[in-house]
Amino acid sequence: MPESTALQNTSLTIQADQPKPISSDLFGIFFEDINYSADGGLYAELIQNRSFEYTSADNPDWNFFTGWELIQDGGSCLVELADASPIHPNNPHYVVLNIDSTSGEVGLINQGFDGIVIREGEFYDVSLFARNLSGTIGTLTVRLVSRTGEILGEAALPKPTLDWAKYTTTIQATGGDNYARFVLVTSGSGALALDVISLFPQKTFHNRANGQRADLAQVIADLKPKFMRFPGGCLAHGDGLDNMYRWKDTIGPIETRREQFNIWNYHQSVGLGYFEYFQFCEDIGAKPVPIVPAGVCCPNTGAKFTGLWEQGQQGLPMEDMGEYVQEVLDLIEWANGPITSTWGAMRAEAGHPEPFGLKYLGVGNEERITPVFKERFKMIFEAVKAKYPEIVIIGTSGPRPEGEDYDDGWSFAQELNVDMVDEHGYKAPDWYWNNLHRFDSYAREGATVYLGEFAAHDMGRANTLRSALAEAAYMTSLERNGDVVRLASYAPLLAKQRRTQWLPDLIYFDNTQITLSVNYYVQQLFSLNAGDVYLPITIHMDTDEENIAASCVQDTTSGDIIIKIVSRSEVPLAAGIDLSSVSTLEPFATCTVLTGDPLAVNNPNNFWRPVSVLPETSNMAISSVFNYEIPAYSLTIIRMSTSRSV
DSSP, rough: OOOOGEEEEEEEETTTTTTTTTTTEEEEOOOSSSSSSSSTTTTTTOTTTTSSSSOTOOOOOOOOOTTTTEEEEEEEEEEEOOOSSOBBBBBBOOEEEEEEEEEEEEEEEEEEEBBEOOOOOOOEEEEEEEEEEEEEOOEEEEEEEEEEEEEEEEEEOOOOOOEEEEEEEEEESSOOEEEEEEEEEEEEEEEEEEEEEEEEEOOOOGOTTBBBBBHHHHHHHOOOOOOESSSSSHHOOOOSGSSSSSSGSSSSSSSGGGEEOOTTEEEOSSSHHHHHHHHHHHHHHHHHEEOOOOSOOTTTTTTTHOOOOTTTOOBBHHHHHHHHHHHHHHHHHHHHHTTTTTHHHHHHHHHSOOOOOOEEEEEOOSSOOHHHHHHHHHHHHHHHHOOOOOOOOOOOOOOOSSSSSHHHHHHHHHTTOOOOEEEEEEOOHHHHHTTGGGGSSSOOOOOOOEEEEEEEGGGOOOHHHHHHHHHHHHHHHHHHTOOOOOEEEEOEEEEEOOOOOOOOOOOEEEESSSSEOOOHHHHHHHHHHHOOOOOOOOEEESSSSSOOOEEEEEOOOTTEEEEEEEESSOEEEEEEEEOOTTSSSOOEEEEEESSSSTOOOOOOOOOEEEEEEOOOEEEEEEEEEEEEOOOOSSEEEEOOOOOSSS
16 A cells, blocks of 8 residues: 555535435345346245246256256156146146156156255255156155265155145255255156145245245345345346236245246246245335336347347237236235235235335336337326325336436426336446436436446456445435435345356355355445435545545434545545534544455455455544545445434
8 A cells, every 4th residue: 555645635524514304215225036046046945946847938958857857766767747737827837757666766856056055953844746647656755865875864755645735844954965965756656746846944034934045135134225126127027028027926825826937048936926025125124116017028028039139128918908007006905905905815814914015116127218118107107196196106217327218218207207217327437436426416306216226347347346436436426315316226136156147246146155245345334324314525635536425424313424435546545524513423433444456356266365355344533623544445434423413
C-alpha cells in the first residue's frame, strides 16, 4: 500500500438537519431457478429426476431415465416409461420394471445431483409411490450406499398392492459419504410401477418438510434481505406459452404438481413451489415479491434454436385471458385471504392458516413493450387494482436501462399510473461510477423504481472487488434516492459450481461447500446497515476525478447513523468527516472495511488464495469532527450511536 504521504485531502459533511424518509425495504434478493439454484441446490431433495419426467426438452442428452441406473443382481429387469392411469394428470409418467428375479435382487440406483451427501447419524425420509401391475412382487428395500459399496442404512417397505399407494420410511445413516447413492431393490416376478421416489434430509432450514438445504438457506438468510423476488426472471414468463410459470401448478402435494423444462436447459420439479417460496420468505424475514407472467412469454422464446433474440414474444389467446386474470387474482386471495375464502382455505390446508401478507406483485419481466404485451398487462393491472387496490403492482421496462423498451415501458407505466417499474441492467464497473446521479433527476411523483436485476460485469464476468465496489458506489446513490428507488436486488443469487449458465453470481456452491463472493459481502453490509431516513452528505475532494461515493442514513428504530464510503482510488485518502449537525453522538463507533486488490476474487478452487477479501470490523473513536483514512479500493461503513432522532 502507498505511504501515507501520498494521501489526498477529502472532506465529507453530513447535513443531519435535512433528513429525508426513504424506503425501509430497499435492499433485498432475487431468486431465479438458474445455475441449478432450485433442484440440486436450495431445494433439499436428494434424488434427481424423482418422477421420471425428464425429457429432451430439458436437455438434448436427457430422457426419462436420466439420473437412474438398473441393478440386475441375480435376476433380469427391463425398464419402460408408462402413462396409463398415472397418480395424477399433472404427473403423467412413471416407470415400469418388468422383473424376473427369484434368486437375486433387481432395482434402481440414483446418484442424485453430482452425488448424494449423507451425514452419519442424521435422519433421511424416504417416500415413493408403487403399484403391482402384475405377478408377484416382493418387499421393497431402500438403501443408502457409499461410493465403495458400504451400506450406510436401509429399510424395508411392504409389498406393493394393485393400486397406487404411497410408502414411507426413515433411515438413520450409520456412516457418511459425500458421493453416496440411493438404491431401491426388490425380487419376484412381474411388473412394478414406481413414481415420485424421494430422499429428503430431515435436517432442513427451520426443519421444514419439503424444505431448503440448511446451510445454503442460512447464508441467504444472513443477507437479512427486506424482500425476495421469485421465481424469475426469464423463468417466470418461460420459453413459450406452455412453459410459463403457473403458480397453481406448484402448490399442493408434490405428486400433483406439474413439472416442466427449465428455460435455462434443465428441469423444474417445482418441489420448491409457491408455498415453499412464501414460507421461506417468512422464515428469513423478507417480504414476498412474486413475479407472474403478463400473459406473454419470454421475448427470447425459441432463440436458442433460431438465433432470433427478442423476436419470440407470444401472447395468450384473448379468449383465455379472462381465466388467466382470475388466476392472478386467486394468487392474491391464496396469499392474503381468510381461511373462509376458497384459496385462503387451501393455504390453511397446506399448513399456513395466517395470511402471508403479500404487498408487492410483479407483472411481467423484461418484456418488449408491444401491443400484445400492453393489452394483456392492462387487463391484469386493472383487475388487480379494482379488487385489491392496496397491492403494489410492479411493471416492466425491458432488459436494459436505456433503449426503446425502456422508454416505452416507462411511458406505458405512467399512462396507466402503475405503482412501480422494474428496471434491469448489467454493465461494466465504470458504468456504475459514471451513473451515480442517474436517479437524481427521476420524478418524485408517480411510478417509483424497483431495480430488480443489477450486477457489475467485470472482465471475464469475474466477481472482482472492483465490480463489488462499483455496485457499492451505485448503492450509495440508491440510498440517496431511496424516496423514488424503493427496491433493489443483485442478480443472479445462486450458482452451482460446474452447473452454471450465467456469471457473475452472488453465492457459489456445490454439494458440500459454499463460497461467498466479494459482491455478497457488499450486499450484506448494505442490508445490515440500512436506514429509513437519508441524511444528505457533501463530498469535497482536491481533484475533479470522482473516485469517492458516499451516503449517510439513519435507522430511526435504533437511532444509529451509518456512513458508507466507497473508494476506487489507488491510494489511501485522508478524509475529514463533519458530524457537527448531529445533536448527540456517542464517542465510539464501529468501523467495517472491505478492501484489497481490485482484481481479487473469493475462489475456493484457488489453492493459494481461496478467500482473499473479507470484511473486517473494529471500534474507533469519533467526535463531531474527526479524521479517517479511507483505504485504497475499499468500502467503509461507520456506524454510530445517537439518540433516537437527529
